[in-house]
Amino acid sequence: MLSLGIDSGSTTTKGILLDDQGIREKLIIKTSSSPRKSLYEVYDTFWSDAVGCTVATGYGRSLLKKANRKITEITCHARGSRYFEPNCTGVIDIGGQDCKAIALDEKGNVTDFLMNDKCAAGTGRFMDVMMGILEADLEDLDDFVINAKAISISSMCTVFAESEIISLLANDIPKGNIALGVIHTIAERTATFYGRLNLCGPVFFSGGLSKSKIFCRVLEEYLGQSIKTDVLGQYTGAVGAALIGYESVE
Amino acid sequence: MEIRKELPEIFKSFSEARQAGFISAKNFKDAGNPLIGIFCTYFPQELALAMGAVTVGLCASSDETITESEKDLPRNLCPLIKSSYGFGKTDKCPYFYFSDLVVGETTCDGKKKMYEYMAEFKPVHVMKLPHSQDQVAKELWKQEIIKMKEVLEEQFAVSITEEKLHKAILLKNEERKAMKEFYGLCRQDPSPMTGMELFNVLVGASFDFDREALPSKIRDLTQKVQEEYQIIQNNEIKPRILITGCPMGAATAKVIKAIEDNGAVVVCFENCTGVKAVEELVDEHNLDLFGALAEKYLNIGCSCMSPNTKRFELLNRLIDEYKVDGVVEMTLTACHTYNVESLSVKRFVQQEKGRPYTYLETDFGTSDVERINTRMTAFIEML
Ligand code: SF4
Ligand code: SF4
Numbered sequence: 001m002l003s004l005g006i007d008s009g010s011t012t013t014k015g016i017l018l019d020d021q022g023i024r025e026k027l028i029i030k031t032s033s034s035p036r037k038s039l040y041e042v043y044d045t046f047w048s049d050a051v052g053c054t055v056a057t058g059y060g061r062s063l064l065k066k067a068n069r070k071i072t073e074i075t076c077h078a079r080g081s082r083y084f085e086p087n088c089t090g091v092i093d094i095g096g097q098d099c100k101a102i103a104l105d106e107k108g109n110v111t112d113f114l115m116n117d118k119c120a121a122g123t124g125r126f127m128d129v130m131m132g133i134l135e136a137d138l139e140d141l142d143d144f145v146i147n148a149k150a151i152s153i154s155s156m157c158t159v160f161a162e163s164e165i166i167s168l169l170a171n172d173i174p175k176g177n178i179a180l181g182v183i184h185t186i187a188e189r190t191a192t193f194y195g196r197l198n199l200c201g202p203v204f205f206s207g208g209l210s211k212s213k214i215f216c217r218v219l220e221e222y223l224g225q226s227i228k229t230d231v232l233g234q235y236t237g238a239v240g241a242a243l244i245g246y247e248s249v250e
Numbered sequence: 251m252e253i254r255k256e257l258p259e260i261f262k263s264f265s266e267a268r269q270a271g272f273i274s275a276k277n278f279k280d281a282g283n284p285l286i287g288i289f290c291t292y293f294p295q296e297l298a299l300a301m302g303a304v305t306v307g308l309c310a311s312s313d314e315t316i317t318e319s320e321k322d323l324p325r326n327l328c329p330l331i332k333s334s335y336g337f338g339k340t341d342k343c344p345y346f347y348f349s350d351l352v353v354g355e356t357t358c359d360g361k362k363k364m365y366e367y368m369a370e371f372k373p374v375h376v377m378k379l380p381h382s383q384d385q386v387a388k389e390l391w392k393q394e395i396i397k398m399k400e401v402l403e404e405q406f407a408v409s410i411t412e413e414k415l416h417k418a419i420l421l422k423n424e425e426r427k428a429m430k431e432f433y434g435l436c437r438q439d440p441s442p443m444t445g446m447e448l449f450n451v452l453v454g455a456s457f458d459f460d461r462e463a464l465p466s467k468i469r470d471l472t473q474k475v476q477e478e479y480q481i482i483q484n485n486e487i488k489p490r491i492l493i494t495g496c497p498m499g500a501a502t503a504k505v506i507k508a509i510e511d512n513g514a515v516v517v518c519f520e521n522c523t524g525v526k527a528v529e530e531l532v533d534e535h536n537l538d539l540f541g542a543l544a545e546k547y548l549n550i551g552c553s554c555m556s557p558n559t560k561r562f563e564l565l566n567r568l569i570d571e572y573k574v575d576g577v578v579e580m581t582l583t584a585c586h587t588y589n590v591e592s593l594s595v596k597r598f599v600q601q602e603k604g605r606p607y608t609y610l611e612t613d614f615g616t617s618d619v620e621r622i623n624t625r626m627t628a629f630i631e632m633l
Contacts, residue, residue: 059620059624072628073624073628074628074631074632075628075631075632109632110631110632111606111632112600112606112608113608115621118621
């Protein structure tokens with residue numbers, strides 16, 4: 001049997017198709033102005049008679065009427081993280097517009113969670129906007145900050161940080177230093193946020209920023225512990241959704 | 251629990267009490283009775299009852315007047331304070347309009363400073379509430395209650411005799427007992443009513459001005475709900491939630507809705523909307539009436555107390571009695587005392603009671619409804 005998991009996030013929509021052998025197919029697309037459309041685009045790509053269960057997660061999850069189940073991103077991220085890192089007891093996810101921290105027990109059940117969804121600071125969007133001002137691509141983040149020295153950015157609000165960066169640029173501060181400063185700001189924020197859960201075990205880090213080696217290294221510095229990531233980290237929610245679907249049918 | 255046919259009808263008179271109350275407030279006033287506006291459960295309502303007056307809660311719960319209030323008050327202030335002030339200032343709340351006197355207490359900093367401005371357009375008396383609950387504090391509070399009595403006597407040219415006060419104590423205790431029986435129904439599993447129904451009664455009852463008749467009205471309701479419950483055997487097992495934190499009103503009922511739309515049921519409100527100020531009775535046998543009032547009221551476990559041990563004693567008992575599966579704390583933005591205390595509540599609930607806990611900070615707007623939904627659903631999935 002195949003199981004389909006779709007994660008409808010604010011920036012991207014992800015789909016995972018899996019069976020008892022593991023992940024079979026994956027797809028990531030930008031979430032358009034109509035999240036429903038993006039959801040169905042992923043759904044139509046993967047759906048066939050062989051799919052025994054479809055689980056939707058993420059902000060837009062209720063839009064997929066054809067889903068067998070709708071489960072929150074907290075539960076799905078927890079399940080997905082365990083797939084990538086079977087021993088983790090903590091999860092950090094930096095999404096496009098929010099940031100989550102999840103605590104798990106030994107069996108992988110969620111015991112506590114925090115969501116920062118009120119403010120763009122400390123999310124992927126913050127990094128995105130700042131890189132935009134620096135006229136650089138988020139994908140090239142690691143190259144962009146090579147040999148840079150972090151400059152401290154004091155504004156936490158996206159709008160104020162924007163003007164702070166513009167004045168730094170006016171003062172001829174190298175762009176790489178500014179970008180590294182932004183990385184430090186987000187990483188420090190994230191670590192403090194995660195610290196509220198008071199956990200000590202292995203932590204899995206997911207979301208778009210987990211692809212950046214520098215970001216991971218800085219985050220580890222603030223956390224005071226090493227973190228686990230996976231090349232498919234961005235799919236954590238979708239993987240979790242597909243697994244929950246699979247397990248509920250089996 | 252939608253299977254019931256008649257219950258919504260039974261609840262209706264209470265749910266609509268606040269709106270209907272506008273008219274009964276006017277009738278009540280036209281008959282020459284004073285109306286006293288209050289902002290907090292620390293006010294000894296017996297004083298008002300003893301002089302034939304009635305108290306009405308003025309805590310607003312709508313973002314309608316917040317912009318107006320921000321002309322005078324800072325933006326990062328608790329919405330309850332801003333909204334209440336705004337309704338007073340713009341004269342949009344009929345209850346505020348009808349109030350002959352507004353009584354405030356020095357509870358949290360925002361409120362006590364707000365009263366200074368409110369006094370510019372309304373007669374206001376502020377009771378000085380101590381922030382601890384020891385004997386010295388009780389003596390102070392007793393003196394404040396006596397002072398309050400004198401203010402009332404002077405302003406309304408009445409005399410609040412010991413006899414009248416004792417009668418009022420008995421009456422208010424009757425109301426508390428009736429209310430306790432009513433919300434106590436939710437100790438049963440499954441609960442005989444939804445949290446929203448419970449909430450509507452809790453709020454509605456405070457807008458019923460016939461306080462003499464209120465206890466039997468509540469008892470009637472209790473009996474009907476219980477009878478219905480026994481006829482309609484409902485075996486739907488849902489996770490049972492206790493709500494704690496700041497008081498709730500119409501705008502923050504969105505939290506109850508998010509919980510109950512997503513598969514759980516609210517069985518208890520520990521906050522000031524629910525049991526916090528109702529649980530303990532005034533000692534009817536204490537001959538020192540003011541001492542008895544001081545004792546009861548000062549024992550209310552509000553976060554403006556330090557330390558606030560009473561809140562934890564109450565939570566401890568309620569979590570067991572109501573067989574609570576999870577605790578949701580709702581605080582209002584910029585309510586420092588409750589926001590700071592939330593860490594102690596979290597520790598207590600998770601470590602000492604071994605129950606899941608989650609925390610939610612919100613205001614009177616609707617922009618976060620979806621976010622609240624996601625959080626509450628994730629919390630319920632976790633139970
Ligand atoms: S929460 Fe505290 S300040 Fe607010 S009504 Fe209750 S006792 Fe009064
Ligand atoms: S909710 Fe908090 S800040 Fe607001 S009035 Fe009550 S105690 Fe004060």
